[in-house]
Amino acid sequence: VTGIVSRAERKERTRQGLIEAALKLGAERSFASISLREVTRAASIVPTAFYRHFDSMDELGVALVDECTRALRQMIRDARRDSADDPIAGSVSILVRNVREHSPDFRFLARERFGGVPAVRRAISNTLRLFTHELTVDLARMPGLQTWSSEDLEMAADLMVGTMLETIQALLEVDPRYPDDEVQVIRRAEHQLRLIALGMAAWRA
Amino acid sequence: VTGIVSRAERKERTRQGLIEAALKLGAERSFASISLREVTRAASIVPTAFYRHFDSMDELGVALVDECTRALRQMIRDARRDSADDPIAGSVSILVRNVREHSPDFRFLARERFGGVPAVRRAISNTLRLFTHELTVDLARMPGLQTWSSEDLEMAADLMVGTMLETIQALLEVDPRYPDDEVQVIRRAEHQLRLIALGMAAWRA
DNA sequence: TGTACATCAGTGAACGCGCGTTCACTGATGTAC
DNA sequence: TGTACATCAGTGAACGCGCGTTCACTGATGTAC
Numbered sequence: 374v375t376g377i378v379s380r381a382e383r384k385e386r387t388r389q390g391l392i393e394a395a396l397k398l399g400a401e402r403s404f405a406s407i408s409l410r411e412v413t414r415a416a417s418i419v420p421t422a423f424y425r426h427f428d429s430m431d432e433l434g435v436a437l438v439d440e441c442t443r444a445l446r447q448m449i450r451d452a453r454r455d456s457a458d459d460p461i462a463g464s465v466s467i468l469v470r471n472v473r474e475h476s477p478d479f480r481f482l483a484r485e486r487f488g489g490v491p492a493v494r495r496a497i498s499n500t501l502r503l504f505t506h507e508l509t510v511d512l513a514r515m516p517g518l519q520t521w522s523s524e525d526l527e528m529a530a531d532l533m534v535g536t537m538l539e540t541i542q543a544l545l546e547v548d549p550r551y552p553d554d555e556v557q558v559i560r561r562a563e564h565q566l567r568l569i570a571l572g573m574a575a576w577r578a
Numbered sequence: 579v580t581g582i583v584s585r586a587e588r589k590e591r592t593r594q595g596l597i598e599a600a601l602k603l604g605a606e607r608s609f610a611s612i613s614l615r616e617v618t619r620a621a622s623i624v625p626t627a628f629y630r631h632f633d634s635m636d637e638l639g640v641a642l643v644d645e646c647t648r649a650l651r652q653m654i655r656d657a658r659r660d661s662a663d664d665p666i667a668g669s670v671s672i673l674v675r676n677v678r679e680h681s682p683d684f685r686f687l688a689r690e691r692f693g694g695v696p697a698v699r700r701a702i703s704n705t706l707r708l709f710t711h712e713l714t715v716d717l718a719r720m721p722g723l724q725t726w727s728s729e730d731l732e733m734a735a736d737l738m739v740g741t742m743l744e745t746i747q748a749l750l751e752v753d754p755r756y757p758d759d760e761v762q763v764i765r766r767a768e769h770q771l772r773l774i775a776l777g778m779a780a781w782r783a
Numbered sequence: 784t785g786t787a788c789a790t791c792a793g794t795g796a797a798c799g800c801g802c803g804t805t806c807a808c809t810g811a812t813g814t815a816c
Numbered sequence: 817t818g819t820a821c822a823t824c825a826g827t828g829a830a831c832g833c834g835c836g837t838t839c840a841c842t843g844a845t846g847t848a849c
Contacts, residue, residue: 380845384792403694406610408835420836422793430836487688487747489608498751525769532741532770539740542692546703564730565737572777585812589825613802625803627826635803790846798838805831813823 388426390416392440395433400477404434405489431492434485438496441482444475449504453511461566465559468537472544483542505534517574529573536565593631595621597645600638605682609639610694636697639690643701646687649680654709658716666771670764673742677749688747710739722779734778741770 378386394415398407409430413420427433448471457463472479485493486501508530512518518526540562547554583591599620603612614635618625632638653676662668677684690698691706713735717723723731745767752759 380790380792383845387792403608403610405608406694409837410835418792419794421795421838424837425792483692484694486692488693489611528766528769529773531744531766532773535741535744536737539736539743561733561736564733568734568737568777568781569773570777571780572773572775575776575780576773585823585825588812592825614804615802623825624827626805626828629804630825786849788846788848790844792842792844794840794842796839796841798836800835802833802835803831806829807827808829809825809827811823811825813821815821816819 384425387416387418387422390418391423391426391433392436395437396440396477396481399437399484400480403488404437404481404485404493431490434490434493435496437481438485438493438500441475441478442497442500444471444478445482445500445504447471449507453507461563461570464537465540465562465566468540468562469544469555469559472541476545479541480545483545501534501538505530508534521576525576529569529576532569533566536562536569540565589630592621592623592627595623596628596631596638597641600642601645601682601686604642604689605685608693609642609686609690609698636695639695639698640701642686643690643698643705646680646683647702647705649676649683650687650705650709652676654712658712666768666775669742670745670767670771673745673767674749674760674764677746681750684746685750688750706739706743710735713739726781730781734774734781737774738771741767741774745770 391412395404395407395412398411398415407430409423410420412430412433413423427436448467451467451471452464455463455467482497486497487494505527509523509526512526512530513521513523521529540558543558543562544555547558549555596617600609600612600617603616603620612635614628615625617635617638618628632641653672656672656676657669660668660672687702691702692699710732714728714731717731717735718726718728726734745763748763748767749760752763754760
């Protein structure tokens with residue numbers, strides 16, 4: 374096991390171990406209530422070794438946001454690439470799949486979005502703003518929306534992003550023992566987005 | 579100062595003092611990271627006296643939700659009573675006024691909605707569900723929506739509540755030094771609700 | 784290739800501190816007669 | 817109304833514990849020659 378990997382590689386692995394341990398803990402409790410010792414215990418290193426990787430828990434928090442928003446950005450990229458004949462059902466199913474596959478990341482994001490450390494909150498809010506902006510650009514290209522003001526486009530994009538966020542949070546709260554509840558959440562999200570689309574078709578028409 | 583008030587009254591005042599102290603602390607940091615000693619310090623009593631009022635911080639958390647959701651329920655009552663000729667602008671202005679007047683309460687609710695202690699989270703989620711349910715009932719009475727299924731009514735009510743929640747969170751994040759930002763948030767919220775209303779008019783029509 | 788030294792991720796003992804909780808107490812308020 | 821006793825909100829000392837952080841260290845990996 375030893376000898377083959379370089380010192381730098383081993384260090385990077387330990388760093389990832391710390392991030393993963395913190396993410397796991399942060400999926401269940403607020404980041405502000407997690408101690409440095411807990412994280413190192415979960416990562417199987419001694420508390421003092423923490424400082425070889427981060428100056429403080431705050432710094433680990435920011436690294437954690439980087440890690441989590443990667444999942445979010447991946448989802449956004451998936452959704453933009455996919456141009457199915459039913460973009461609403463397509464987006465929702467991409468969302469459901471991503472939330473399932475990266476549930477600790479989304480759990481952390483949902484919890485810390487308004488949760489705790491200012492540095493963490495700011496990093497999350499920036500990523501969400503980026504998401505809304507990209508959706509605005511996508512909407513601007515759609516036939517029928519080319520005459521819309523940028524304010525109206527942003528208003529609609531914000532509404533759609535908000536609905537997606539509420540859906541993510543609903544998905545995370547669903548009890549996995551009742552898979553029907555998840556089906557209901559998905560149905561509701563699709564209907565809500567369809568209703569928004571209908572509203573957009575009627576908007577200032 | 580002494581002698582006039584009963585023992586029970588004094589006890590109740592101290593209890594309120596604990597709740598207010600915790601609310602003040604909870605408006606700025608996650609409830610899970612606040613210690614029993616901090617709360618008693620802010621309420622000017624000795625740590626051990628805490629147990630005359632609550633068995634644990636968890637129990638105080640639930641009392642705190644009661645206190646905060648009172649502000650929320652008041653807002654809901656205001657909004658339902660008000661039957662102006664423009665219910666959307668009316669609801670939004672009621673929402674803005676309430677958020678301004680009870681910002682620590684709403685800050686606590688926003689933070690703890692996904693934040694920390696399960697007991698607190700559950701209490702908040704119950705109140706929000708109640709809110710959605712009441713709005714569903716209100717919608718069912720509206721002309722033009724009487725033929726809607728209860729599933730569709732709930733879907734629409736949920737969308738409106740979600741939009742209001744996102745608006746509350748945006749209002750809390752606005753920097754008070756730039757009042758124009760608040761105006762923008764209000765404008766956007768009104769437009770989003772109008773767009774939803776348009777969507778409802780076109781829904782399965 | 785072999786040797787001698789430098790680097791540095793991780794160790795383990797130790798520290799002072801704030802924490803939640805226990806306990807016996809105090810003294811003002813409340814109650815019974 | 818006055819007295820004797822009960823109640824109980826708040827006190828203050830004490831406890832054991834996990835915390836973040838310091839420090840000198842170890843020993844495997846890396847580097848220079």
